[in-house]
Amino acid sequence: xxAEDVWILGISMTKFGKHPDKDTVDLAAEATMAAxxxxxxxxxxxxxxxxxxxxxxxxxxxQAIQKxxxxxxxxxxxxxxxxxxxxxxxxTAIMSVKAGECDMGLAVGVEKLAGAGLLAGGARGADKxxxxxxxxxxxxxxxxxxxxxxxxxxxxxxxxxxxxxxxGGVDFELFAKISEKNHAHSTxxxxxxxxxxxxxxxxxxxxxxxxxxxRPMCSANCDGAAAAVVVNDTKLKTLSLExxxxxxxxxxxxxTTDPWEEACQILPNVNTLTRNAAAxxxxxxxxxxxxxxxxxxxxxxxxxxxxxxxxxxxxxxGGAVEFFESGATWRDGSTPVNVSGGLESKxxxxxxxxxxxxxxxxxxxxxxxxxxxxxxxxxxxxxxIGLGSACGxxxxxxxx
Amino acid sequence: MAKQIPLVxxxxxxxxxxxxxxxxxxCGARFFDRxxxxxxxxxxxxRDADVATTGELRAFTIVSLAAPGIPVPFVAGVIxxxxxxxxxxxxxxxxxxxxxxxxxxxxxxxAAIGTDAEGTEAIGFGFEPLEGASNGR
Numbered sequence: 001x002x003a004e005d006v007w008i009l010g011i012s013m014t015k016f017g018k019h020p021d022k023d024t025v026d027l028a029a030e031a032t033m034a035a036x037x038x039x040x041x042x043x044x045x046x047x048x049x050x051x052x053x054x055x056x057x058x059x060x061x062x063q064a065i066q067k068x069x070x071x072x073x074x075x076x077x078x079x080x081x082x083x084x085x086x087x088x089x090x091x092t093a094i095m096s097v098k099a100g101e102c103d104m105g106l107a108v109g110v111e112k113l114a115g116a117g118l119l120a121g122g123a124r125g126a127d128k129x130x131x132x133x134x135x136x137x138x139x140x141x142x143x144x145x146x147x148x149x150x151x152x153x154x155x156x157x158x159x160x161x162x163x164x165x166x167x168g169g170v171d172f173e174l175f176a177k178i179s180e181k182n183h184a185h186s187t188x189x190x191x192x193x194x195x196x197x198x199x200x201x202x203x204x205x206x207x208x209x210x211x212x213x214x215r216p217m218c219s220a221n222c223d224g225a226a227a228a229v230v231v232n233d234t235k236l237k238t239l240s241l242e243x244x245x246x247x248x249x250x251x252x253x254x255x256t257t258d259p260w261e262e263a264c265q266i267l268p269n270v271n272t273l274t275r276n277a278a279a280x281x282x283x284x285x286x287x288x289x290x291x292x293x294x295x296x297x298x299x300x301x302x303x304x305x306x307x308x309x310x311x312x313x314x315x316x317x318g319g320a321v322e323f324f325e326s327g328a329t330w331r332d333g334s335t336p337v338n339v340s341g342g343l344e345s346k347x348x349x350x351x352x353x354x355x356x357x358x359x360x361x362x363x364x365x366x367x368x369x370x371x372x373x374x375x376x377x378x379x380x381x382x383x384x385i386g387l388g389s390a391c392g393x394x395x396x397x398x399x400x
Numbered sequence: 401m402a403k404q405i406p407l408v409x410x411x412x413x414x415x416x417x418x419x420x421x422x423x424x425x426x427c428g429a430r431f432f433d434r435x436x437x438x439x440x441x442x443x444x445x446x447r448d449a450d451v452a453t454t455g456e457l458r459a460f461t462i463v464s465l466a467a468p469g470i471p472v473p474f475v476a477g478v479i480x481x482x483x484x485x486x487x488x489x490x491x492x493x494x495x496x497x498x499x500x501x502x503x504x505x506x507x508x509x510x511a512a513i514g515t516d517a518e519g520t521e522a523i524g525f526g527f528e529p530l531e532g533a534s535n536g537r
Contacts, residue, residue: 124467129517131405136433138409141513145470146407146524148487149463154476157461162478165458165502172497208473211462211497260440263485265431267459267478 003098004233007247008396010039013356016224016347017193018114024056024225028110029068031225031352035106036069039229040243043070046229047102050077050092052085052109052351055119065108074102083300085109086226086354087255087384087392093230094253103235109356110225111349119221119350121150153218153301154210155387158267160303161212163310169321170306172212176203179217179302179344181330186341188331188372193222193347217302222347226355245399248362251285251379252395257388268387270304274311277393281381282313285395289313292335293377294364296357298385299342309337312383312393331374339364339372357382358394365398407513407524408432416453417510417525421484423449430484453508454530455481460502462495475500479527491526505530 012034014027022030028051036042043066051062062076081088086109093105113119124142131140144150164170180200186192198206198216206214231239236247256277258264264272282288289312297312299305306320314335315323323329329337340346340360343353361380363369378398385391406413410432412420421430426443430451437444460477463470475490477500491509493499506527513522 118465118467122467124469126469127514127516131516131520131522133405133409138434140405140407140522143408145463145466145474145476146489146513148478148489149461149466149476151463151466153465154461154463158459158476158478161461161502162459208462208464210464211473213461260429262429262483263478265433265439266485266487 006094006097006230006232006250007236008228008250008358008362009104009231009236009243009247010035010037010041010229011227011359011362012038013191013226013352013359014224015191016222016349019223022223024053024061024110024112025064025068027112027223027225028061028065028108028227031110031227032065032069032106032108035227035229040240041104041229043072045104046072046074046106048075048093048096048105050079050089050105050107052079052089053111054080054082054085054350055111055113061110081390082386082388083298083350084255084354084384084386084390084392085351086356087394088354088390090228090355090358090394091253091255091392094250097230097232104229104231106227106229107355108225108227109351109354111351112223113221113349114223116221118151120152149210151210152387153213155268156301156304157210157213159270160306162267163307163320167318167321172204173200174321174324175212175217175302175306176200176214178305178324179203182299182338182342182344183216185331185339185372186345189341189346192341192345193220194345195341213301213303217344219300219343219348220345222349224347224349224352224356226352226359228355228358246366247399248365249397249399250394251287251397252281252393254281254284254393256280256391268389270385270389271307271311273389273391274308274383274385275313277391278312281393281395287379287395291379292381294336294339294361294374294380295383296338296340296360296380297383299338299344300348300385302344305337305342308383312381331372336374339374354384354392357384358396361396365396402515403520404523405520407522411523411525413510413523417508418453419451419486419508419525421449421451422446451484451486452482455479455486455506455527457490457502457504457506458485460490460500462497462500479506489526490528492528
């Protein structure tokens with residue numbers, strides 16, 4: 001017997017931005033209670049909790065959430081998977097429900113990053129008094145800045161430039177135009193950290209972080225949380241008509257890592273594992289990229305968005321530049337991408353991101369996205385990448 | 401001459417500076433770090449393999465924001481050395497997009513990192529453009 005379908009029953013995200021008066025538990029509790037209320041259920045109905053908080057120091061965020069919103073003795077999985085942490089939490093809950101361990105699962109992701117600077121490569125150790133080899137490379141001194149860069153803006157800049165080297169047609173202005181689109185989209189999203197439209201000139205003349213990524217082309221560090229309640233078919237059938245009408249089908253939930261390829265341990269290869277995840281997801285969902293009404297993809301930097309058009313097969317191989325230049329990914333285009341504003345303006349509270357992207361898609365599929373509603377949206381895709389690497393892809397379908 | 405030590409153990413200073421990879425004897429995959437097994441074929445036998453000292457710049461960025469103590473801007477990139485990818489800085493070139501392009505041919509060069517309390521000099525590496533590298537720019 002095939003496993004039952006799994007549905008998003010309730011889902012929510014907090015306002016992303018600065019929340020100086022709330023800690024991670026407050027934000028996570030807010031998202032959790034809102035997701036439960038959205039689904040019309042309580043902690044009593046939930047059989048498993050998967051929770052993520054990447055930068056918070058390793059304490060059990062799941063148990064801390066339970067202690068505020070409801071301790072029922074259910075298993076908690078605290079997960080960590082870089083920027084794919086939220087998607088991993090969601091997938092953990094989905095797997096548990098799919099495996100038949102329980103009827104209903106809860107996934108939560110939360111982060112407090114407002115005011116944070118570089119999240120990697122932001123500090124380098126001092127040189128020692130005597131050069132002594134240590135570590136897996138026998139390095140006698142810290143290598144960041146001496147052998148390439150560990151900073152994320154720099155790593156993803158190279159990923160975009162490499163795409164340009166392979167296929168051509170890529171320059172600074174092109175990447176800035178992608179950022180211009182996402183910032184324009186954000187003006188319609190009241191939960192985004194920033195809702196400011198920038199001109200192309202403003203983006204290109206802003207502070208350079210790692211060429212070709214200027215500051216507005218980088219994901220915004222912010223505070224935020226997102227949570228989702230998932231349920232199986234059997235349980236959903238016992239719920240109200242309204243709950244069933246608003247439920248969103250998880251047509252595919254996929255997580256991949258890098259298969260070994262030359263260079264993948266030199267510069268992270270975000271392409272192959274995304275392409276693999278997308279192929280598996282389309283296969284499982286029984287749809288193709290042309291069926292997608294909207295896509296939320298991991299634009300941690302403007303340079304990343306370009307390569308993922310190709311990786312998610314939204315365009316022909318090598319055709320990402322032309323695809324973007326055609327206007328396809330603007331909200332009035334054929335495949336709207338990041339109508340939420342994306343990570344560049346909505347913000348990127350790391351562990352929340354992989355659930356917040358799903359929330360955005362669900363919001364449209366339910367017809368509840370207000371001013372930024374993509375009319376008639378029936379199918380959407382949410383994608384995240386965590387360097388190291390992990391790629392999560394979820395395809396969501398409106399209830400029939 | 402002062403005693404020298406390479407910045408990383410995969411940089412060989414003699415007879416001429418070059419990089420040495422751990423090459424899987426089973427599938428030929430190359431790695432620069434200490435290995436437990438091959439990530440490609442799971443084999444556990446490796447041999448030392450000299451990496452070509454010239455190559456092509458496949459990707460780069462110009463880092464303007466880095467950790468305190470790292471001089472910016474600098475050019476970080478990935479060099480395709482005859483099929484083996486290498487992470488390195490691009491040296492001896494102005495750090496601006498007018499002077500650095502993907503596809504440019506580069507060659508390995510060494511650069512002094514500093515001298516420690518015992519008088520040992522650490523030697524790092526990078527790649528410089530093959531064209532116009534030695535004309536005093």
